[in-house]
Amino acid sequence: MENAPIVVVGSGMAGITVIREFRKLDQNTPVVLITEDDGCHYSKPMISNALMAGKRPGDLVLSTKEALVDQMHVVIHANTRAEHIMPDAHLLGTSKGYMPYRKLILALGATPLRLPLQGEGVHNVLSVNNLIDYVRWTGKLTPGQDIAIIGAGLVGCEFACDLAATGHHVRVFDIAPQPLYHLLPPQAADFFRKKLAAGISFSLGCRIIRIDQDGDAYTLVDDIGSTHRAHLVLSAVGLVPSTGLARDAGLATRCGIIADRTLRTSDPDIFTLGDCAEVEGMVLPYVMPIMQAARSIAASLASIPPVPGAPLYPAMPIVVKTPACPAVVCLPPLGKGGDWHETATPEGFRAIFEDDSGRMSGFALVGDAVQEKQELLPKIPAWL
């Protein structure tokens, strides 16, 4: 296997970043990238702000496949599906044949969760989790439409702001009583909702159960029988990590592909990162964990020993790109006992999470309080 390349599966942010980081340390070892996509590199976080920024889908492409080959000294097999892994033989089976590997990196991302809704309109509900989805979505947008977004999480709220700012009438539905339910404590969330409500309607604590076709539009029905009409429906209710390839190969999976703090899966020659990975019990579908994990994997691939005591995941703020009310959140570690303490600021809210020993271990800032991020960040302990 010594002459076999390092093989990376997936050309999203995780796959591309791990190759970039590795190339900073090693310019010679052959690297092959296998991807179902066309092999271009685009900015996924920009998708939910693109309309406001006047960007068309093509403007989100950061590098073409040819530019990546050139910059990263990598062989790219685009439009190629990884179909099975034979860990003992160090072979990856793809839609275009077998590929030997010395180390394999699974950066497979996730797929949008589909709610079990009724009604013939359900088949036309769209989700946007990649550039192709976004091309399809923007192809259906026309000025002044009524748009229903199911899911008031980060992605749902960002799309809502983008659509509202560009002349659409947006209503956001969520079964949770507040937007950003997994990110903000209640008072900060209430402030956030009120700010966004200047241009966006919210139906919170509301479970959509059925979507019917209604001429050129849709009727959404909730569980108390209220109806809501929309020309387009966007589902933003979360993601399911892509674990099938790993599971079928006998690798350990749970919510995601299970990895330890070195990002190794249950097979020491196979690493994972990004939206498909469950690292020490955590699935973190955000940019910063990808950057951290990519650097760590790159160092392992280049046989650089880890710095003793260096965290894999330091405090990692999540920036919510909602210009109507900016928000930044640094969540406390999963399962950490403690309480949020929320304080109003002149035009926002500051929420500090204190653990059971009274130590600050997370924060959520909305409105003008976001400017406190740099001051608070160094005080937050690492996650892992």
Ligand SMILES: Cc1cc2nc3c(=O)[nH]c(=O)nc-3n(C[C@H](O)[C@H](O)[C@H](O)COP(=O)(O)OP(=O)(O)OC[C@H]3O[C@@H](n4cnc5c(N)ncnc54)[C@H](O)[C@@H]3O)c2cc1C
């Ligand atoms: C609209 C939007 C806005 C966001 N904004 C933010 C933000 O502001 N801040 C933040 O921190 N995070 C944000 N995120 C999340 C962040 O963008 C993602 O966590 C990140 O892009 C995931 O990258 P990934 O490489 O793990 O997955 P993906 O981008 O999904 O890439 C997966 C890759 O794997 C390939 N693949 C999968 N299966 C196979 C197979 N069997 N064979 C070959 N190839 C395969 C796919 O084709 C794809 O190339 C946002 C997400 C969305 C959708």
